[in-house]
Amino acid sequence: QVQLVESGGGLVQPGGSLRLSCAASGSIFTLYRMGWYRQAPGQQRELVASITSGGSTNYADSVKGRFTISRDNAKNTVYLYLQMNILKPEDTAVYYCKGDGWTGNYWGQGTQVTVSS
DSSP: OEEEEEEOOEEEOTTOOEEEEEEEEESGGGEEEEEEEEEOTTSOOEEEEEEETTOOEEEOTTTTTTEEEEEEEOSSEEEEEEEEOSOOGGGOEEEEEEEEETTEEEEOOOEEEEEOO
């Protein structure tokens, strides 16, 4: 099992920045990819960005050049980050951390990001 806990959401004005964090614990050695997803009201959950254990990244076209995904590996915890710059109102959503592992896929509880003036 893997536990994922997100933090860092909040209210920000258009053009501003936020940094989301996700702490993964448990059987982290089984994870081969981690990512950020988001879900706006009435919309399907969508991939924002992902990063493999080898460091390869993938971004949704809507966030390329504005968002950066990164990860730090500690002894018993993997930290996943999403640096979000030049935020737009359409970035408003609940953001979820996801871990893809050889034994299953895992989701965090989500953190709300609201971009509004």
